Amino acid sequence: MVDNLDVRLAKLARKGDQRAFAEIVELYKDKIFHLAYRMLSNRHEAEDVVQETFLRVYKNLDRYDENQKFSTWIYRIGTNLSIDRLRKRKPSFSLDADLTESEGMDGYSLIPSxxxxxxxxxxxxxxxxxxxxxxxxxxxxxxxxxxxxxxxxxxxxxxxxxxxxxxxxxxxxxxxxxxxxxxxxxxxx
The missing domain is CATH 1.10.10.10 (Winged helix-like DNA-binding domain superfamily/Winged helix DNA-binding domain)
Structure with a gap:
């Protein structure tokens, strides 16, 4: 059985401990955001995926199998949500398209100099x-x-x-x- 901080927090959150769930969010929000952002290349969509991921985690905590890594479970949720968004997109690729993003930043600009x-x-x-x-x-x-x-x-x-x-x-x-x-x-x- 996997026994680490994630599993203990999941058990507490399952029993209604809101601080435990807040700690789960704090541990994973940036990781899920970066995953979604890299897949979707859109900050707003990535933020939506993060919110939807934690909504699903909260609603489905009773389905989490404590014998598997919590990180694997939450990454699966975030990845599937990102893939769903990619599938729903209409192709809008153009060879002449401007490649700069609306925010003027990408993930690389967040790396310290x-x-x-x-x-x-x-x-x-x-x-x-x-x-x-x-x-x-x-x-x-x-x-x-x-x-x-x-x-x-x-x-x-x-x-x-x-x-x-x-x-x-x-x-x-x-x-x-x-x-x-x-x-x-x-x-x-």
């Missing part, structure tokens, strides 16, 4: 923009796995549990996702 020169900063931000654009262009089944693996830094086993797919399928999709990115980036970098 390490005193780079203006020239290296420009090269790095352009490279990050190209990589971000390439990840955004992946088909959803690869995009989700690449974000969970390389941005959320989850293991293949954790991704398997979150997406309810065999580890071999995850390995295949990671490999194909990397190949897809490699081909896209060969032409841009």
């Amino acid at each position: 390490d005193n780079r020169t203006p020239e290296s900063e420009m090269l790095l931000s352009e490279t990050q923009r190209i990589i971000h654009q390439a990840i955004d262009g992946l088909p959803a089944k690869y995009k989700t796995i690449m974000i969970l693996r390389y941005i959320q830094d989850l293991s293949l086993q954790e991704i398997s549990e979150i997406l309810d797919l065999p580890v071999t399928t995850i390995k295949t999709r990671v490999h194909r996702g990397r190949e897809f990115l490699r081909k896209k980036l060969e032409y841009k970098l």
